Amino acid sequence: MDNLNTHKPGSLYETFKPKKAKTLLYRFEFIHTPKHGSWLNMAEIELRVLSNQCLNRRIDTITEVRRQVSAWEKERNNKEAVINWRFTTEDARIKLKRLYPSV
Numbered sequence: 001m002d003n004l005n006t007h008k009p010g011s012l013y014e015t016f017k018p019k020k021a022k023t024l025l026y027r028f029e030f031i032h033t034p035k036h037g038s039w040l041n042m043a044e045i046e047l048r049v050l051s052n053q054c055l056n057r058r059i060d061t062i063t064e065v066r067r068q069v070s071a072w073e074k075e076r077n078n079k080e081a082v083i084n085w086r087f088t089t090e091d092a093r094i095k096l097k098r099l100y101p102s103v
Helices: 009-015 018-027 039-053 062-078 089-095
Strands: none
Touching (some): 039 062
């Protein structure tokens, strides 16, 4: 899961009665994505681009939203737009060393 502030064991106790929260807590293993190296970061960046370039105005109908997003997506794909991701494999090996066995 990502590092959202609600993604912690205490959130279960805020949402459910203690007995239910404890039961749920035993079913989960919390493994957070790295703050600077997650595919989720890339998805969030892409959604921000979509919001800024396409959804930054009032659109009256869901049909029109779908049409606009589809046109934006087609144009973005035709341009072969990419995210300049600076988190390298070497960076990942350093930051995520504790998550991987040594060979």
